[in-house]
Amino acid sequence: MIKFGRDGEDLLVQDDIEDVVFRIDTRGAETRSADPDRFVFPVDSAVAFETDHLAFRKPVSVYVRRDGELVNSCPPGQTTTVSDGRYELEISPAPMKLYIRLDGSLEVGSEGGRTHLRFDGARTVRVGARSFHGRPAGTVTVPESPSGLMEAVSTFGSALATTSPERSFPTLRGHPPLVAFGEERDVPSFAAPPSTGVTIEVPEDWGSVYTVATLAYYLGASVVPGERPRVTAAGASHSLADGRLAENAQSLLEHVFLLDCVVRTEGFYDVDLHERRAVEREVDIDPEALYDLPIDERLARYLEIPIDPLSGLLDWHLTTDMAAEPASAELLPFVVNDLSAIRDPASVPETGDHYTESLGDFYRSDDGEEDDEDVPTGRVDRTAFQDETVVTPEPVDTVGHTWIGDGYPVGASKPTVGAYRRRIDQPASESRVIDVQVVCNEAEMREETEQLYGFRDYLEFEIDIVYDLAREELRELLADDHDFFHFVGHVDAEGMKCTDGYLDLHTLEETGVKAFLLNACTSYAQGMQLVHAGSIGGLVTTTDVGNIMATNAGRTMARLLDYGFDLHGVLDVVKKVHVVGGAYSVVGDAGVTLCQASSGTPALVEINTREKPSEDSFELLHRVYTTRNYNVGSLFVDHFAGGGTHYVVGGPPHSLVVSREELRRSATERRTPVILDHELRWSDELNFDEF
Template sequence: MDSGSHRSPVSFEQDGAIVRVGDDIERAELRIEIDGASGLEPALPDVFLFPVDEAVSVTVSQLRLEETFGQTLWDANGNQIGTIADGISDVPRGTYYASLTGAVKLHLRIEDATLWAEEHLDETGRSIVEMRFEEPTSVAIGARSLRSHPTATITVPDDPRALLDALPYLAASIKEHTCERSWPTIRQHPPALERGEQLEVPTELRAPETGIEIRIPPTYEHCYRVAPLAFYLGADVSAGESPALVLENGHVEPLKTRRADLAERVGDLLDRCLLLDSLVREAGYQPMGNAEYERLAPQLPFYPPNLYDLPPADQLLEYLEVPREVLDPFTPCWPKRAVLRPNPEDVAVLPSLLHELARIDVAHSPDAIPPTVPSDSTTGGGRDRGGEKRRSDALLTAHTFPAQVPGTCRLHPEAMERARTVERPTPDGASLTLATVDSARARSFRQFADQVRHETAVTVLEQPTAAALRDAVEADRTALYCENPTTEAGIHCADRTLPFDELGAVGSPVVWLADVAPGVTGEALVSAGAIAGILCDEPANQDAVFGALDQLCAGFSVADAVYTADVDRAVDVRFVGDASVTIVRRVSKTPTVVDVRSVDEDRYAFTIRSYPTDVVRQGTAVKPVSAEDVVGRVLEECNHDGYWLIGADAKQALPITTAEVASLVENDGFTVRLDGRLLTTADIGECPLQEVVQDGP
């Protein structure tokens, strides 16, 4: 049965004991295993606590779901009962609601039942949720597309005043303009922007009415800089002499002062709104027990739950009273800082950047683009090429200039568009091709292939011919890594140089050229179909390369994989296309780095940071989980603090031992860095991992 209407992106199909919930926009599917012979029947979408696109009902005694997260249960009045990860049992007969996030956002309405629910991890580390009922029970299943693609298009002429008028309509994709907007599933992809002769806004789009207005001079520079804040707040945008935030309660907040320019003020407001919204929402639909709440709330001039029902403008006025230094220790790292040009050519990239909640700046020259400085979890700073610590508030700097800027990503709108529709395999379905001209490196590549996690297929090409390398570039692989020297003339192979214009359609979403000469831009790869190109001035050490490839297959974005593996420690790295893309999908696991620092013999301090992905975006609250083993016991102690926002540094109070560090390395769910060096199972070799940990980097 297919119950999706012709306009709904969601569909339901039953195949025996399996119900497939499809999302046509995302080209994704979530499977529910049921018992009993009951068929699917249409259900009303308005019977749920949260909005859904489509719904069906079925009578079952048991449900089983794989690879979901954020599983929460509410009673009939919308009061939270608990999270399924903590186990649900002994609840009285009644009507309950459940919410789970997987490849599709799922909501359940369980009618007049006594139920048990639990989550466990299978032998591969996947999350399994099982729900059982005392007797056959009617369950309404509602689903909502995650909508990481635009579903409407706004046409704007090459006039900054027209863009200013269009900005409020981009926030029409946010389902609720309260503090709940901090949940990423509430913030769906904004409408696309295309250039045309006149302003045309689809009739189905409605600009929000939040009582918040942003006034700016009508220039592209000002429009781009305030766009993320206007989107998040659902603010009206109008022309004014100087940048200001105007609230319906009469308050006017300057957005440019002697102490802070417009970009800094917008960044500060985004920081505080997302963070404080995540505390106020504890009084809302899905209280998670945020770790930040317990530490930050006592320092605030207000009691966060009291703000939940206030109008957005009044909430914001309270937020403005909090000193910045109080918020700084808890502010998450942003996924991207994008530097745009002050002209209409960059209009097209704006919606995708807003969907990520990227920070946006504007420059008149590529000389003003700051390089990415990867954040160091233990100090809050970053490391430059000389080892000096510097602070960074974004995981990646990207730009739209036709220039080669080390440590940044040159954005391409077509690559960003392809990133939305890329087929993402699971780790055991991923495939890598590694090419080199060096025999010793080829041997180490084959050793890596033997030790790689999961069932990832690795092909090694030693001194490939031009024909062999062309076939590898065009093959349908997850990523291609190539150490062959590359110049503007092409890639040098065993028999001849392979010019870029001889390449057909690039089959790998990620192509890593590890030995490029100045002048090689990677533009040809993106034009031929690649989503992200990684360009290095020389091959990095093999441990960093293997670490980055391992990270890619663990679900990290391209840039995060490179930077967490410290590839840039000794070589220049730049990206082209969309380096924020995730090419391996791990729905129920968030890419997580455990930064470990030795403090004494057999004692290590550690910090945990979870990284955003295409599924788990800014505003998500997570806590790491594992099976009942050494790692599980370590994480149970960590989780006493509660959930942490994606991108925040969760410093742990209690140290861990050498054996516990070794167990974290062997666990598939985590990346471990010891004193700044990435550790992998490849470090084991013939030596016990505990000895590797004790010896240090």
């Protein structure tokens, strides 16, 4: 994974999984292998050498820790002297986790676009690194059978950087290996199952193995055949049976994950954690005693703690309906990497609670007539779906919902292996400019193109809006590279309407569009073709959508993407505030983002001014959404709450009572979407005196 090389005066830190290199100027010092276990934080490999000086070829921050505790932060542009001691330094940003161990005093400074470390004489320096492991390290090949899949899933825990409670941090959870079926079994050494002593027993069928895959990954567990599903560890056993395997597996995953987030506060990250206080109010727990236990013994202790009292303290982010068939195995590692709850759609009882909203006045089809506003329910033009059927998955309690199987899902996302691969292969951009291409091919829909993107102070948007394109003009535009493509117009079974006919994207060989919004009637099939041609993911419709409603929804989606939501989050918010929201779905990878939220994690505030605790105070719900950069288990400080309390990303919305002035101050410090009395607004546009 991590290798060290040399280029002139520079030490090269190379990550073969992520295909990135980081340079450190060591003045040509000779290196030797070092013990990775000497580092406090987990590293894949390490080297040692003697020098009196190190330099990084760009400005970096240096975080100085002693015995895992942060004692100094050295940002770029400042000179900091650190007194004598034994330290482990974390260097950021770097394309891998990079640590430096040394004894003695040092000076950290920046000059000439470089950050340097200077010592008072030569000393032994150790450099250790760990891959972010956002990409799979390789492929595991097993026989095409449920038992073969069990063997493959048992290797997923090899991607964990640690089996300590800190694996609840997303940076310590690597990408599981890919899965392939073949006659020749091949489990490379990097994918050797970890020796955790944890076992999951399930019946030998496709659906059962898929359902426990995420739990097995997080526990580093071996999956073996068993008539009654259960988890065993250090002599303890926990049943997953009673006919609700998916529900029980997910309940246990959330239980263990939450307790890990609590127990890890006894380690390197001693913070005031909201969830720790909440857990300690409900159950007896000794985090200090649990922290240093081996994973199997710690899990056995967790199994003694009742699940029900803690069941509402996490609000899981993603559910995947995965067809119980061999073809699903190719997508399984990507789904597990997202830490998704998995269920077999054939085993989920129907609730009948499906989308049946009225979609409005002028449908974005092209039948030459304006439909009456009283036309009922989302009309599906099934001819636009070629040979596939339209399916309505059973509702989920999570923000994100993914469908892996036959058919086009209404209200969920349908990924492809190609989309997932393109996302993880996407190179990190050094550009601050986000290229947005807007195409409007209908005069009566031009209102949607006004003030769509570019509301961020520190990001530059290059927005090009064009109108009334012909087929070849649209084809050429789609062949170019664009961060985002927003189409406003008509789509039907023939394709996307242009001035001289229709462009069918089934004829598109390749596209440079990264992500997109096709805001037109029944644009699902055309959007899927964009994904097949090279896009990562996009928002589409599965029904006819009313023109006025679609215009409002389109502008909302554009601003949410501009703010930093991924497609899962965009879809969730749109469903909350637009009656037409249920008409939209995602094709490809719904984890794609246009940019990162300025606060790191995108958030949503809900305020009901009609139900106030007092005349000059308001109750608000503050929900933080996960993204791939800040996945479940990350930490954040709620700036509405104040006081420095940390929260786990992935928790339920926080209910807070704030004064008018506190709300004004917090809302204007950060631009945040606000659902005010059921209407989506933006905090920097609110007049708080009118509440």
